[in-house]
Amino acid sequence: MGATWVYAEVTPDGAHPSALELLTKARTLGGEVAAIALGPGATAAAPELGAHGATIVYASDDQVFADQPGRTAAHTLHWLIGQHTPSLILLPGTYEGRDVAGCLQALTGSTLMANATDVESASRARTEIFGGTKIIDVDLAGPEPRLILVRPKSFPPEPGGGTPEIVAVDAVTPSGPTATVVERHAEAASGPKLEEANVVVAGGRGLGGPEPFALLDDLAAAIGGAAVGASRAAVDAGWVPYAYQVGQTGKTVKPEVYIAAGISGALQHVVGMKGAKRIIAINKDADAPILKIADLGVVGDLFEIVPALTEEVRRRASS
Amino acid sequence: MARTRPSVTDPGTRRSGKVGSIRGMNVTVLAKFVPNPTGTPSLGPDNLLIRDAGDGALDPGDEYGLELALQLVEAGGGEVTIVSMGPAEALAGVQRGLAMGAHKGLLVTDPALRGADALVTARVLAAAVARTEYDLVITGAESTDGYTGTMPATLAELLGIASVTAVRKLEPDNDGFRAERQTESGYDVLTSPKPTLITVTAGATEPRYPSLKGIMAAKSKPVDTVSAADLGVTDLASTQTVAAVTDAPAKAGGEIVTGDDAVTRIADLLTEAKVI
Ligand SMILES: Cc1cc2nc3c(=O)[nH]c(=O)nc-3n(C[C@H](O)[C@H](O)[C@H](O)COP(=O)(O)OP(=O)(O)OC[C@H]3O[C@@H](n4cnc5c(N)ncnc54)[C@H](O)[C@@H]3O)c2cc1C
Ligand SMILES: Nc1ncnc2c1ncn2[C@@H]1O[C@H](COP(=O)(O)O)[C@@H](O)[C@H]1O
Numbered sequence: 001m002g003a004t005w006v007y008a009e010v011t012p013d014g015a016h017p018s019a020l021e022l023l024t025k026a027r028t029l030g031g032e033v034a035a036i037a038l039g040p041g042a043t044a045a046a047p048e049l050g051a052h053g054a055t056i057v058y059a060s061d062d063q064v065f066a067d068q069p070g071r072t073a074a075h076t077l078h079w080l081i082g083q084h085t086p087s088l089i090l091l092p093g094t095y096e097g098r099d100v101a102g103c104l105q106a107l108t109g110s111t112l113m114a115n116a117t118d119v120e121s122a123s124r125a126r127t128e129i130f131g132g133t134k135i136i137d138v139d140l141a142g143p144e145p146r147l148i149l150v151r152p153k154s155f156p157p158e159p160g161g162g163t164p165e166i167v168a169v170d171a172v173t174p175s176g177p178t179a180t181v182v183e184r185h186a187e188a189a190s191g192p193k194l195e196e197a198n199v200v201v202a203g204g205r206g207l208g209g210p211e212p213f214a215l216l217d218d219l220a221a222a223i224g225g226a227a228v229g230a231s232r233a234a235v236d237a238g239w240v241p242y243a244y245q246v247g248q249t250g251k252t253v254k255p256e257v258y259i260a261a262g263i264s265g266a267l268q269h270v271v272g273m274k275g276a277k278r279i280i281a282i283n284k285d286a287d288a289p290i291l292k293i294a295d296l297g298v299v300g301d302l303f304e305i306v307p308a309l310t311e312e313v314r315r316r317a318s319s
Numbered sequence: 320m321a322r323t324r325p326s327v328t329d330p331g332t333r334r335s336g337k338v339g340s341i342r343g344m345n346v347t348v349l350a351k352f353v354p355n356p357t358g359t360p361s362l363g364p365d366n367l368l369i370r371d372a373g374d375g376a377l378d379p380g381d382e383y384g385l386e387l388a389l390q391l392v393e394a395g396g397g398e399v400t401i402v403s404m405g406p407a408e409a410l411a412g413v414q415r416g417l418a419m420g421a422h423k424g425l426l427v428t429d430p431a432l433r434g435a436d437a438l439v440t441a442r443v444l445a446a447a448v449a450r451t452e453y454d455l456v457i458t459g460a461e462s463t464d465g466y467t468g469t470m471p472a473t474l475a476e477l478l479g480i481a482s483v484t485a486v487r488k489l490e491p492d493n494d495g496f497r498a499e500r501q502t503e504s505g506y507d508v509l510t511s512p513k514p515t516l517i518t519v520t521a522g523a524t525e526p527r528y529p530s531l532k533g534i535m536a537a538k539s540k541p542v543d544t545v546s547a548a549d550l551g552v553t554d555l556a557s558t559q560t561v562a563a564v565t566d567a568p569a570k571a572g573g574e575i576v577t578g579d580d581a582v583t584r585i586a587d588l589l590t591e592a593k594v595i
Binding site for chain 2: 001020070074094095098099100101102103105106107109110111112113114115124128129130131132133135136137138139141142147149169174176177178179180181182183184185186187199211223224225226232236238239241242243248249256257259263277278280281282286291292293294295296297300305308312313316317
């Protein structure tokens, strides 16, 4: 098959983990692998992208990609596609990946598959529906390059590459009106990143308000290296910021242990955490769906269990 | 050095929607009719989602944007138009939007659109939106049944207008808009000219319930029903087909505990996992 390109999200802090995951997969498909890195941090991230399998990195550090998100990257990709005709482009299933892919599809008229969990070739990929209970293999047709948006954490990143050739590209700014970023605000919690933490302690509507999240903070601190997450119900209610959300529309996590307190286990929550090695659920309703996927299900009141557990963890840690 | 290239379509022809109004702001809201939004949907023998089982409803994810649209025109004047593509039953979704306060509706329904892929859907919806008057186009961030989340960006590019996705707050600002966009780590503020397309996140507003008066008034509001051919979209071939459907291996049930043991069992498991 022809070349596989990976749209590599980058920031001045480095490559987004999804870029390394997608490159690891792209290496297995046969054909040349290139990464497209657009925005501040691109050139600096190139060695890491090469180490994960990109033989060429098309890079631009231009600030315009960060200030006019989505469209500028899509138009630049479209221009590059015209020069090099790849067969397949893998993009991360993030907000940025979706925007770039959606806009690019309008420019190329090629097929765009979203929510892929595995990729076989430019003509076949896999997705899971209904909370991961059904696996669907999809045949893709139409003009190349085919576009596939892959769910985060579908493949473990593994180094296996070398030093890439870096090709500098110019930003292609689309004609017509474009939205522009004028301010940036961070809301993420301090402590380990949700997607990288060994243990995730997540709370849902069962917490009843913002204050009880302090109980989860205490438990996470007692465990050490744990991050606090939430269901969408808790985020929509404004109890914690969106950066905490786990699930289809939030983050995908694969920790050693996931503790769900006061979360029912809706399909859209489960797709974001079912990859955890061990799942512990605390729910007062013995029929809650989360208990069916838990390795250890506790039927009881989180307001009694969580503080007692924090005590017990502290006791074991100090003995 | 930045290179400027024209878009695939000429800006003069692609923005066929009648943009702008003298007073207030016109908003076109996309609203999808989805099967069984709160339960588990099912697949038919053709491996397509069953969309006409009689348990469908307006996508709850579209109500946040509709509420925002209603608030904007209530504050500044203008009209809200609902655009939807779906089976004939989808009229019920359009009517719910009208009952909430939208002024008119446009429903694209056509048996040939069953199983339409993302690109066909975007082309059809672009042709439909182009028939409405808009300063602002609002969609959900992702549909409850399809959840690709890419259709809006495709639509904006086909319409040749600016777009901001994942918006949690929007205000009119000079001649355009000021939007708060959710990001992985917080939020960005963007400014965008008129017309703009935005996608609105769940929870951004608190959608109203239709009042009895609203439900009565909805019956006399205008709704146009058109086919794909009426909109001039003829290439409806899907580029994606389901090759196989298999059941994921079921997870073996775990241990369920209650009462006094619970805390010790959890702590034991954390110890086993070597995380404490
Ligand atoms: C398109 C789309 C995308 C979505 N994306 C996401 C997503 O990314 N993430 C996500 O989480 N959801 C998502 N959802 C929403 C999802 O469908 C559910 O509505 C949501 O996950 C429910 O959150 P919850 O479990 O906290 O609340 P609920 O379902 O209300 O469950 C609360 C649970 O708490 C238990 N409880 C109450 N009090 C106590 C107590 N004292 N002790 C112990 N247990 C108690 C109850 O028994 C219940 O099981 C999405 C939905 C749609 C349509
Ligand atoms: N058939 C449709 N009719 C009306 N709006 C739609 C349709 N499909 C998608 N949309 C809009 O596009 C958004 C994103 O959809 P999706 O790309 O399917 O996740 C939805 O929230 C809707 O607002």
